[in-house]
Structures are given as structure tokens and as C-alpha cells.
Amino acid sequence: MDKIRFKQAQSLLLESGKSKKGxxxxxxxxxxxxxxxxxxxxxxxxxxxEEFVYSSRPTHKLLPEDAKxxxxxLIDIRNKIDDILAEFGVLEKKNIEEEVKRLSEKFIILTSKGNFKKIITRWGVEAQRIVVAGVPLETEDMRVxxxxxxxxxxxxxxxxxxHVKNDIIRKMDQFDTQEMLVVVENDKSGEIMAKRAENLYGARVMIRDNLxxxxxxxxxxxxxxxxNP
Known part of the structure; x- marks a missing residue:
């Protein structure tokens, strides 16, 4: 049975490289x-x-936690597949990074995760455009x-x-932009920061379960x- 599932998984991965969609x-x-x-x-x-297929029988509907x-x-699997496809030239990651660099030039990026700053700088975002906030944007949010x-x-x-707010203002002046993208994780602190940034700066929000x-x-x-998030 394990060998059959292994072969099925191999076939799915090989077919993924042939897709013309997206x-x-x-x-x-x-x-x-x-x-x-x-x-x-x-x-x-x-x-x-595959466990989700069996545990969700007969409807195959997943509750929110299971869906997450x-x-x-799947996202982690896709990222690893992308790395392999890039190694063989199927995906041009360099071109994607150039596009990320170009698109990010009109934004200040606000995130609560220092590690994510390292990731997006590797993707082409200028480090000076990124603000890492280890605290909420308002004192009352800390009380929440x-x-x-x-x-x-x-x-x-x-x-x-x-300090964070002054850093945001300074970077907006430096890069002559009022556009902000907030990138946070889907937890209470992330949701509070995203909502506050929307109110204060009209920010665009990107929320993920795990950055x-x-x-x-x-x-x-x-x-x-x-x-559209």
C-alpha cells in the first residue's frame, strides 16, 4: 500500500511540472x-x-483548523517544488525577484517578524524599506x-x-511614498497590527498562517x- 501511495505521489509531482495554468x-x-x-x-x-482525505470522509469538508x-x-510542498523547478530552469526565480524588486519600490513594508525581513530582502526588497515592529502600533493594543x-x-x-512610528514616517519621506504593505501572521497580535495599520496608514494587508x-x-x-487578500 505504501508503495502504491509513493508512486501516486511521484506521478502528481511529475504532472505538476507540466501544468500550463496560472x-x-x-x-x-x-x-x-x-x-x-x-x-x-x-x-x-x-x-x-493523505490523512486529511480519510479523516474528512464522507463529505471531505475540512473544519477551519484542519483546513489551515x-x-x-500544501504551501510548504509547493515552495519546495518551486525550488526544484527553478534548479532545472522551469521557473525563472531570478525574473520573479526582479519583478518583486520593481513592485516593492512604491511600498514601505511593515512586518512583526524579523526573520521575514531576511526572506524578502533575498527576494529583492530593499532592506531600508522594511520596518520590523516588535510592538503594536498603539499602547491600547498592548493592553488588549x-x-x-x-x-x-x-x-x-x-x-x-x-520609535516604530517615527521610523515609518522617516521611510515614507525617504522613499516619497504613502503606500504600505503589512505582512503578519494569522494570530491575535498580527490581526491587531494589521487593523491598526489599515486605520493609521491605509495599509494593504497580507496575512498568512506561517510567514x-x-x-x-x-x-x-x-x-x-x-x-485581493
């Missing part, structure tokens, strides 16, 4: 080096998602996140909030004019 333009494969470890991880993850986990797994926080602990938070699983293609879409 915005990506797929090219003919060139010579490259296959990473057997990465490929094995993909196969195992594909097989692992299922889709998160932590109702028991003492007043004495709020003083340093206020200073950090002031480390966000692909460059998803990020590019968020930068595009017609983006």
Missing part, C-alpha cells in the same frame, strides 16, 4: 542537480496530507494583548511604539495592484 510561464527543463533529500521530503509530505493545517502543508500588563511596563513599550511558508509568488501577488 501566471507562471514554465520553460523546458535544462540540466540541473536533483536534491534527493528535498525530493524525499516532498514525497513524504504529500503522503502525509492542510493548506499550510496583555490585559494584566502593569503601567510601569507600558513606559518602555510606548517608547518602542514611538516562513510564504512563497515569493504569494508575496509578488500581494504587491500587485489588483491584489
Amino acid at each position: 501566471t507562471e510561464k514554465l520553460k523546458n527543463p535544462r540540466e540541473g542537480t536533483l536534491d534527493p533529500v528535498a525530493y524525499a521530503e516532498i514525497i513524504n509530505q504529500v503522503i502525509g496530507t 493545517e492542510f493548506c499550510s502543508n 494583548l496583555n490585559p494584566k500588563i502593569p503601567e510601569t511596563a507600558l513606559e518602555p513599550v510606548k517608547k518602542k511604539i514611538s 516562513k511558508n510564504t512563497s515569493i509568488l504569494e508575496f509578488r501577488k500581494a504587491l500587485e495592484k489588483e491584489y
Whole structure:
């Protein structure tokens, strides 16, 4: 049974490289080096998602938490497949990075995750355009996140909030833009920051369950004019 599922997963992955749908333009494969470890991880993850097929019988409807986990797994699988396809020249990641760089030139990027800053700078976003906020944008939002926080602990938070806001204003002046893209995770602090940024700056919002699983293609879409979250 395991061998059958393994073969099915292999077939699905091979067919994915032949698809002509979507915005990506797929090219003919060139010579490259296959990473057997990465490929094995993909196969195992594909097989692992099969559990959702069985557990959701007979309707195959997934409840919100299961849907999040299922889709998160698929996104991670897709990102790994994209890396393999890029190695063989099927996807032109360099061109995508150039497009991300161009599209990001009208934005200030606000995120709550320092690691995500590293990711998007590799994708072509200028580091000076990125603001990492380790605190909410308003003091009252900190009280929502932590109702028991003492007043004495709020003083340093206020200073950090002031620093973040000044940094945002400075970067908007520096790059002559009022456009902001907020990229946060789908949790309470992320939702609060996104909503506050919408109110304060008219920001565009991108929310994901796990930012480390966000692909460059998803990020590019968020930068595009017609983006709908």
C-alpha cells in the first residue's frame, strides 16, 4: 500500500511540472542537480496530507483548523517544488525577484517578524524599506494583548511604539511614498497590527498562517495592484 501511495505521489509531482495554468510561464527543463533529500521530503509530505482525505470522509469538508493545517502543508510542498523547478530552469526565480524588486519600490513594508525581513530582502526588497515592529502600533493594543500588563511596563513599550512610528514616517519621506504593505501572521497580535495599520496608514494587508511558508509568488501577488487578500 505504501508503495502504491509513493508512486501516486511521484506521478502528481511529475504532472505538476507540466501544468500550463496560472501566471507562471514554465520553460523546458535544462540540466540541473536533483536534491534527493528535498525530493524525499516532498514525497513524504504529500503522503502525509493523505490523512486529511480519510479523516474528512464522507463529505471531505475540512473544519477551519484542519483546513489551515492542510493548506499550510500544501504551501510548504509547493515552495519546495518551486525550488526544484527553478534548479532545472522551469521557473525563472531570478525574473520573479526582479519583478518583486520593481513592485516593492512604491511600498514601505511593515512586518512583526524579523526573520521575514531576511526572506524578502533575498527576494529583492530593499532592506531600508522594511520596518520590523516588535510592538503594536498603539499602547491600547498592548493592553488588549496583555490585559494584566502593569503601567510601569507600558513606559518602555510606548517608547518602542514611538520609535516604530517615527521610523515609518522617516521611510515614507525617504522613499516619497504613502503606500504600505503589512505582512503578519494569522494570530491575535498580527490581526491587531494589521487593523491598526489599515486605520493609521491605509495599509494593504497580507496575512498568512506561517510567514516562513510564504512563497515569493504569494508575496509578488500581494504587491500587485489588483491584489485581493
